[in-house]
Amino acid sequence: MDFTLTPEQVLLRDSVARFASNHPANGTRPDYWKTFAELGWLAIGAPEDAGGFGGPTETLLLMEQCGRGLVASPYVSQVVFAGAILREAGRADLLEALTEGKRRFAVAYEEPHARYDPARVGAVADETGGGWTLHGTKIRVLDPSTADTFIVSARTRDGVALFLVPASSSGIGRTPYPGEDGYDVANLQFDGVRLDRDALLVRAGDGLEALEAGIDAASAALCAEALGLCSVMLETTVEYLKMRQQFGVPLSSFQALQHRMAEMYIELELMRSMAYFAAKTLEDESDPFARKRGISAAKAQIAKSGRFIGQQAIQLHGAIGMSEEYKIGHYFKRMTFVERLFGDRDYHVRRYVELTYSAAREAVVV
Amino acid sequence: MNLTFSPEERAFRAEVREFITTRLPDDIRRKMQNGDHLEKDDYYRWQRILFERGWIAPNWPKQYGGTGWDPIRRHIFSEELSYGWAPRLLPFGLSMVAPVIINFGNDEQRARFLPRILSAEDFWCQGYSEPGSGSDLASLSTKAERKGDVYVINGTKTWITAAQWADWIFVLARTSPVEKKRQEGISFILVDMRSPGVTVREITTIDGGHEINEVHLENVEVPIANRVGEEGGGWTYAKFLLEHERTGTAGIAACRQMLTLLTELREREDIEDRRFDERIAEVDIELTALAFTELRVLAAESAGTRPGPESSILKLKGTEIQQALTELALDAGGPYADVALARHYFNLRKATIYAGSNEIQKNIIAKQILKV
Numbered sequence A: 001m002d003f004t005l006t007p008e009q010v011l012l013r014d015s016v017a018r019f020a021s022n023h024p025a026n027g028t029r030p031d032y033w034k035t036f037a038e039l040g041w042l043a044i045g046a047p048e049d050a051g052g053f054g055g056p057t058e059t060l061l062l063m064e065q066c067g068r069g070l071v072a073s074p075y076v077s078q079v080v081f082a083g084a085i086l087r088e089a090g091r092a093d094l095l096e097a098l099t100e101g102k103r104r105f106a107v108a109y110e111e112p113h114a115r116y117d118p119a120r121v122g123a124v125a126d127e128t129g130g131g132w133t134l135h136g137t138k139i140r141v142l143d144p145s146t147a148d149t150f151i152v153s154a155r156t157r158d159g160v161a162l163f164l165v166p167a168s169s170s171g172i173g174r175t176p177y178p179g180e181d182g183y184d185v186a187n188l189q190f191d192g193v194r195l196d197r198d199a200l201l202v203r204a205g206d207g208l209e210a211l212e213a214g215i216d217a218a219s220a221a222l223c224a225e226a227l228g229l230c231s232v233m234l235e236t237t238v239e240y241l242k243m244r245q246q247f248g249v250p251l252s253s254f255q256a257l258q259h260r261m262a263e264m265y266i267e268l269e270l271m272r273s274m275a276y277f278a279a280k281t282l283e284d285e286s287d288p289f290a291r292k293r294g295i296s297a298a299k300a301q302i303a304k305s306g307r308f309i310g311q312q313a314i315q316l317h318g319a320i321g322m323s324e325e326y327k328i329g330h331y332f333k334r335m336t337f338v339e340r341l342f343g344d345r346d347y348h349v350r351r352y353v354e355l356t357y358s359a360a361r362e363a364v365v366v
Numbered sequence B: 001m002n003l004t005f006s007p008e009e010r011a012f013r014a015e016v017r018e019f020i021t022t023r024l025p026d027d028i029r030r031k032m033q034n035g036d037h038l039e040k041d042d043y044y045r046w047q048r049i050l051f052e053r054g055w056i057a058p059n060w061p062k063q064y065g066g067t068g069w070d071p072i073r074r075h076i077f078s079e080e081l082s083y084g085w086a087p088r089l090l091p092f093g094l095s096m097v098a099p100v101i102i103n104f105g106n107d108e109q110r111a112r113f114l115p116r117i118l119s120a121e122d123f124w125c126q127g128y129s130e131p132g133s134g135s136d137l138a139s140l141s142t143k144a145e146r147k148g149d150v151y152v153i154n155g156t157k158t159w160i161t162a163a164q165w166a167d168w169i170f171v172l173a174r175t176s177p178v179e180k181k182r183q184e185g186i187s188f189i190l191v192d193m194r195s196p197g198v199t200v201r202e203i204t205t206i207d208g209g210h211e212i213n214e215v216h217l218e219n220v221e222v223p224i225a226n227r228v229g230e231e232g233g234g235w236t237y238a239k240f241l242l243e244h245e246r247t248g249t250a251g252i253a254a255c256r257q258m259l260t261l262l263t264e265l266r267e268r269e270d271i272e273d274r275r276f277d278e279r280i281a282e283v284d285i286e287l288t289a290l291a292f293t294e295l296r297v298l299a300a301e302s303a304g305t306r307p308g309p310e311s312s313i314l315k316l317k318g319t320e321i322q323q324a325l326t327e328l329a330l331d332a333g334g335p336y337a338d339v340a341l342a343r344h345y346f347n348l349r350k351a352t353i354y355a356g357s358n359e360i361q362k363n364i365i366a367k368q369i370l371k372v
Helices: A007-021 A033-039 A056-068 A075-088 A092-099 A207-243 A255-284 A288-322 A328-338 A345-365 B007-023 B026-034 B040-053 B071-083 B091-104 B107-118 B234-247 B252-268 B274-302 B311-336 B339-352 B358-369
Strands: A105-108 A124-128 A131-142 A149-156 A159-166 A172-178 A184-195 A200-202 B124-127 B143-147 B150-161 B168-174 B186-192 B198-203 B212-223
Touching: A007 A033, A007 A056, A056 A075, A056 A207, A056 A255, A075 A092, A075 A105, A075 A131, A075 A200, A075 A207, A105 A131, A131 A149, A131 A159, A149 A207, A159 A184, A159 A207, A200 A207, A207 A255, A207 A288, A207 A328, A255 A288, A255 B274, A255 B311, A255 B358, A288 A328, A288 A345, A288 B274, A345 B274, B007 B040, B007 B071, B026 B040, B071 B252, B071 B274, B091 B107, B091 B124, B091 B168, B091 B186, B091 B234, B124 B150, B124 B212, B150 B168, B150 B186, B168 B234, B186 B212, B186 B234, B252 B274, B252 B311, B274 B311, B311 B339, B311 B358
Parallel strands: A105 A149, A124 A149, B124 B168, B143 B168
Antiparallel strands: A124 A131, A131 A184, A149 A159, A159 A200, A172 A184, B143 B150, B150 B212, B168 B186, B198 B212
């Protein structure tokens, strides 16, 4: 049992921290892709033969610092999420292009009324004339405007498969809108989009498992980002309350406020544990069942603790916390987005319950 | 970073498990499984078995009869005690007074007291709280006046677990009146419970049990040689003891046992209720988060850091989870909730009060970690 980082990991963390501290924490989001590629960050988690290095721990270190600096880049969607799916699909060629920054993938899987459930797929891919024809609606696709290719889940005669769809294909309708925190998001409408035979990325039957592996990897990365966001929210709140004078004394001298900050600290430490737990789960678990259960536990805890810390950070700041000019609100909004991406607290608690009792039933059979 | 147990650690766990399975007396295991109160003799018999195996003092240095285990092995051992339904080791001698004697006592005291704690010949209890001094411990008024080569002690100590069984009590008493700081002038004194002037009054708790007591000290004469460390230095030793006490109070493995019982109860009562399942899941998830926090604290300790204010989180959250589990068990019983479930629920209300109430823990976090 050893939580110390290797020298390479320390180097990575520190270089991301330096980068993130130069990023303005005001909700702006320049596209850093060229820089990320040059620094090698796009290669994290890819296999070595695709030019990759590291794994969930390196992703955690990077994402925690991105959270601290409020660098809300397409990293989670286009590197962690899409990368994990390409890994599941065994596509070293595409991963190599991804790590070099030459290709960018956005995943389109959520559908209207599916309530975060990736298995509820209404989109359909019909085999036609040596290729495929795609129909369906996908909502809240992350970072579509910088992607050259969409990875789309669709139902075939034999089950759910994943397809590579060039973003420039005709028949794609886009409804772009900003996410709660200004994120690049769009709903996509596929109306008879024609695809080549080799557009099939993961064949029917395996599509859902590959998608869920991607969702779990992305969720773990978001846990780390949330940790960074909440660390800054707590630090900022404590500093502000030490400085802000009312009734002739610093606000931090009031016990009601001290206890609230202590509660925030406890929640933050539980978040830290769960962010590490999520990374460990991805590293250890070859069994998808245990992986899903572990990730749902982590995401549910992060959502609960993160919501509490965010709300209290605004409350304890008082009116200045409501001001768009002040930084705390931007962290709060990003946290509000992060806690609900890839499944909110209710979704993950339910998933955890289902996995727990189906495990219990299996154990009885064995 | 390597967050798994080594092969040696896993082998150690198997060895401990095997020992507990074969050597824990069946009648004690049954009492533990049923949630029945244990008698002094139950603790005595089990501690003797561990003593003979050399496993009675996991957190003592080897030279005094400890196991010499690192924090991870101590953690594994304590987990296995819970998983095997073994009674906890009564902490008052083994993990409270002994570390103080080892660190701050003299050779004579170490030779006199430590072997009898190891062998379970002496049972101990803790004389900290008083009727007028709970969270504000430094306001204590028990006095120890020096007369020749004895202290004459007068005062009342209360909420004392296991005083009815104890041979010795360690007492915080004022050896000089308050001048500047109230924390000064307090001494740490070891008192033989058989001394003339010591009386024990039983206190019945809301669950109907008898765990705690009031101890009156009336002109009790104690040799000066029974004072540990410096006269007036008691507050330092008391705080040292409390930090050690807090790391032990998270009770994570015990919570896992309660969770298992709860799942059985859910099956037995045929509860098909989504809301109830989600309530269990949320406590289960928080327990996972706390267990991983404990591993982080242990890893830091292994790297040579003493338990610090972070141990407050373990105490605070651990006791909240214990209470949440007893609450769920009570609710799981529904209209058929038996007396045992209710008693356990009533009894565990103590957990957020003892060892420094959870509100005091929040003060500690605010002052020592957030530095407000």
